[in-house]
Amino acid sequence: xxxxxxxxxxxxxxxxxxxxxxxxxxxxxxxxxxxxxxxxxxxxxxxxxxxxxxxxxxxxxxxxxxxxxxxxxxxxxxxxxxxxxxxxxxxxxxxxxxxxxxxxxxxxxxxxxxxxxxxxxxxxxxxxxxxxxxxxxxxxxxxxxxxxxxxxxxxxxxxxxxxxxxxxxxxxxxxxxxxxxxxxxxxxxxxxxxxxxxxxxxxxxxxxxxxxxxxxxxxxxxxxxxxxxxxxxxxxxxxxxxxxxxxxxxxxxxxxxxxxxxxxxxxxxxxxxxxxxxxxxxxxxxxxxxxxxxxxxxxxxxxxxxxxxxxxxxxxxxxxxxxxxxxxxxxxxxxxxxxxxxxxxxxxxxxxxxxxxxxxxxxxxxxxxxxxxxxxxxxxxxxxxxxxx
Amino acid sequence: xxxxxxxxxxxxxxxxxxxxxxxxxxxxxxxxxxxxxxxxxxxxxxxxxxxxxxxxxxxxxxxxxxxxxxxxxxxxxxxxxxxxxxxxxxxxxxxxxxxxxxxxxxxxxxxxxxxxxxxxxxxxxxxxxxxxxxxxxxxxxxxxxxxxxxxxxxxxxxxxxxxxxxxxxxxxxxxxxxxxxxxxxxxxxxxxxxxxxxxxxxxxxxxxxxxxxxxxxxxxxxxxxxxxxxxxxxxxxxxxxxxxxxxxxxxxxxxxxxxxxxxxxxxxxxxxxxxxxxxxxxxxxxxxxxxxxxxxxxxxxxxxxxxxxxxxxxxxxxxxxxxxxxxxxxxxxxxxxxxxxxxxxxxxxxxxxxxxxxxxxxxxxxxxxxxxxxxxxxxxxxxxxxxxx
Numbered sequence: 001x002x003x004x005x006x007x008x009x010x011x012x013x014x015x016x017x018x019x020x021x022x023x024x025x026x027x028x029x030x031x032x033x034x035x036x037x038x039x040x041x042x043x044x045x046x047x048x049x050x051x052x053x054x055x056x057x058x059x060x061x062x063x064x065x066x067x068x069x070x071x072x073x074x075x076x077x078x079x080x081x082x083x084x085x086x087x088x089x090x091x092x093x094x095x096x097x098x099x100x101x102x103x104x105x106x107x108x109x110x111x112x113x114x115x116x117x118x119x120x121x122x123x124x125x126x127x128x129x130x131x132x133x134x135x136x137x138x139x140x141x142x143x144x145x146x147x148x149x150x151x152x153x154x155x156x157x158x159x160x161x162x163x164x165x166x167x168x169x170x171x172x173x174x175x176x177x178x179x180x181x182x183x184x185x186x187x188x189x190x191x192x193x194x195x196x197x198x199x200x201x202x203x204x205x206x207x208x209x210x211x212x213x214x215x216x217x218x219x220x221x222x223x224x225x226x227x228x229x230x231x232x233x234x235x236x237x238x239x240x241x242x243x244x245x246x247x248x249x250x251x252x253x254x255x256x257x258x259x260x261x262x263x264x265x266x267x268x269x270x271x272x273x274x275x276x277x278x279x280x281x282x283x284x285x286x287x288x289x290x291x292x293x294x295x296x297x298x299x300x301x302x303x304x305x306x307x308x309x310x311x312x313x314x315x316x317x318x319x320x321x322x323x324x325x326x327x328x329x330x331x332x333x334x335x336x337x338x339x340x341x342x343x344x345x346x347x348x349x350x351x352x353x354x355x356x357x358x359x360x361x362x363x364x365x366x367x368x369x370x371x372x373x374x375x376x377x378x379x380x381x382x383x384x385x386x387x388x389x
Numbered sequence: 390x391x392x393x394x395x396x397x398x399x400x401x402x403x404x405x406x407x408x409x410x411x412x413x414x415x416x417x418x419x420x421x422x423x424x425x426x427x428x429x430x431x432x433x434x435x436x437x438x439x440x441x442x443x444x445x446x447x448x449x450x451x452x453x454x455x456x457x458x459x460x461x462x463x464x465x466x467x468x469x470x471x472x473x474x475x476x477x478x479x480x481x482x483x484x485x486x487x488x489x490x491x492x493x494x495x496x497x498x499x500x501x502x503x504x505x506x507x508x509x510x511x512x513x514x515x516x517x518x519x520x521x522x523x524x525x526x527x528x529x530x531x532x533x534x535x536x537x538x539x540x541x542x543x544x545x546x547x548x549x550x551x552x553x554x555x556x557x558x559x560x561x562x563x564x565x566x567x568x569x570x571x572x573x574x575x576x577x578x579x580x581x582x583x584x585x586x587x588x589x590x591x592x593x594x595x596x597x598x599x600x601x602x603x604x605x606x607x608x609x610x611x612x613x614x615x616x617x618x619x620x621x622x623x624x625x626x627x628x629x630x631x632x633x634x635x636x637x638x639x640x641x642x643x644x645x646x647x648x649x650x651x652x653x654x655x656x657x658x659x660x661x662x663x664x665x666x667x668x669x670x671x672x673x674x675x676x677x678x679x680x681x682x683x684x685x686x687x688x689x690x691x692x693x694x695x696x697x698x699x700x701x702x703x704x705x706x707x708x709x710x711x712x713x714x715x716x717x718x719x720x721x722x723x724x725x726x727x728x729x730x731x732x733x734x735x736x737x738x739x740x741x742x743x744x745x746x747x748x749x750x751x752x753x754x755x756x757x758x759x760x761x762x763x764x765x766x767x768x769x770x771x772x773x774x775x776x777x778x
Contacts, residue, residue, distance in 0.1 A: 031579050040610060041598065041613065060596075068610050068613075099491055099492075102491060102578050103490055103492055104488050120492070120493070165568065170562070172558075172562065173558045173559070173561065173562035174558075176554060179554065179618065181607070181609065182561075182584070183582070189494060192572055193572070194570065195571070206453065208453055209432040220390070220637060221457050222421075222570070222716070223430075327611070
């Protein structure tokens with residue numbers, strides 16, 4: 001968790017942005033945002049004035065928040081009468097992250113503070129959080145090492161005739177024993193993910209609600225994502241796309257395995273995914289424009305004759321090839337069409353060129369990289385090879 | 390998943406409530422609500438007019454939603470110009486579930502439909518969903534059987550010296566291989582849960598953000614819930630509180646294990662939890678008032694001299710003893726102070742009298758019951774005994 005100095009630097013960054021935008025204070029209400037700035041995810045409201053000391057107002061548990069918080073002032077959540085008095089004089093415009101705060105929560109505060117105007121600070125929050133400090137990069141590297149170590153074991157237990165869910169369970173069990181926290185935070189309001197995907201064959205090719213190239217059949221229509229009860233066949237790609245969460249920090253990686261061999265069209269698509277990854281890794285430098293990186297990747301897929309299969313089956317293609325990752329799986333920036341912003345040093349991004357070729361299977365690569373002046377630093381430390389068993 | 394007839398009955402119930410409250414239509418946006426009414430959780434908007442045919446407007450994946458939907462009309466998500474035209478004439482007051490919809494989503498629709506008024510239908514939705522149909526009760530019983538079967542195996546792998554996380558990983562692996570979907574949906578905006586808790590000793594006694602009696606230390610301050618790296622000691626209660634999710638339906642159950650034996654204060658608290666459970670199970674009948682059931686349970690704890698430890702360590706006590714469970718872990722009704730509503734037949738409720746005795750440990754029982762005219766039907770089919778290994 002961030003220490004007092006790290007927390008103070010993060011809060012100072014937020015205060016800079018609030019001041020620049022003429023916002024008097026922020027109400028941070030979403031657990032992982034509170035964790036980022038205050039070092040605890042107890043149920044609370046983190047009040048950050050544009051200048052001066054923040055305070056953590058705790059609903060549950062106060063004693064645990066006091067033990068954990070990197071912010072000095074920790075107190076019980078105030079009564080409806082006390083809350084307005086806690087605001088400094090002149091606090092009128094208050095920032096809230098509209099991307100994740102439900103209308104009921106918003107209405108609760110709007111009613112308590114009728115004189116205040118509430119504005120959206122979702123983008124400010126996501127932009128600040130996208131750039132990782134040296135402390136965070138060290139955590140990300142640890143997550144990368146621990147997750148890669150579990151991937152390294154997969155050939156020892158992937159067997160013909162096992163079901164996708166059996167493979168998933170074996171991977172998940174090893175991740176958990178390595179200390180993986182399991183719960184994968186996603187910010188987008190309609191996304192859900194349970195640790196990752198172990199999918200193959202026809203199940204793997206199905207499109208779905210998930211904002212990614214591959215969804216999987218899942219175990220039921222209520223949970224239509226990830227491993228299914230289907231049996232893993234020989235000579236078919238088995239795509240293992242898993243997260244590892246350690247100390248709150250997520251890495252995201254994919255490797256493809258096959259029992260027996262794979263057809264030349266799949267091998268060609270795999271080579272193309274490696275070429276796209278190599279191009280993007282070389283260009284993950286401060287100043288590179290996200291949309292341009294995506295368009296270059298899409299052009300490389302096109303030139304290889306694989307444009308229809310890039311990032312989804314024909315007609316279901318996602319228009320991105322990478323996403324920020326850190327305390328949440330879907331952080332800024334996104335290497336996507338329409339994302340016309342430059343990369344910054346210290347951002348951490350999962351790069352995942354993948355192909356879905358109906359009747360053949362799903363194939364590709366994914367690694368988590370840090371943006372540096374020398375290009376992407378690969379954080380998920382494992383060879384990229386296709387693993388033939 | 391619900392078939393067309395089941396889906397039609399659910400939608401008719403919603404339409405009854407909309408009509409009774411003078412609301413012209415509902416916009417269902419939250420995945421599990423869409424699943425409940427339309428039989429698919431693809432990324433979409435389910436439009437339900439107070440009378441007439443519903444339609445499912447799909448963002449992703451259209452083909453999968455078409456294959457899954459129990460609602461007849463399934464079409465691509467409309468453009469900003471088309472959406473207002475899809476509303477029937479006279480549709481002015483629109484219901485949205487303010488409990489889970491983020492402000493950004495709300496603002497998107499409010500801007501598209503400037504002539505409309507949006508009202509909160511969170512309570513209507515939760516009340517309808519709280520009463521399970523025969524189809525749903527059958528799914529709940531299946532979840533109960535499958536989850537209980539995994540609990541039955543615990544004595545075969547719980548060993549002295551293993552860490553809480555090792556025990557958790559072994560339980561989770563077996564649940565997954567049995568077909569458990571893993572991802573546990575919770576509706577409360579600041580709650581997070583990864584499958585369940587396997588906790589013991591001092592770690593188990595820590596209070597936390599989680600709205601329950603027991604939280605656990607967890608693996609880091611970012612994920613301060615559930616199993617930790619602590620080693621399981623002999624003569625200490627090991628509390629295993631896990632969910633099982635099958636076909637979308639969750640059951641919730643707790644058993645306590647001990648290697649060696651347990652002190653008399655713990656044994657007494659365990660007997661009291663069984664007495665409270667027996668009293669509540671007998672009274673889980675239509676018409677019983679939730680708050681009165683909670684107050685009776687709290688009184689029984691008090692009379693046993695254990696009031697300070699009931700549902701949390703002294704000063705951290707939760708004011709509930711049971712919660713609705715189904716497609717989400719935190720459904721209506723809640724057997725809690727302030728919840729002055731009568732039970733209805735077909736509601737499914739996890740009853741969990743527990744005690745946290747600092748220095749001694751955590752102990753209690755939990756089963757999922759269905760409300761019937763004859764009292765609670767126990768759905769989690771396993772003996773309630775303390776398991777001494």
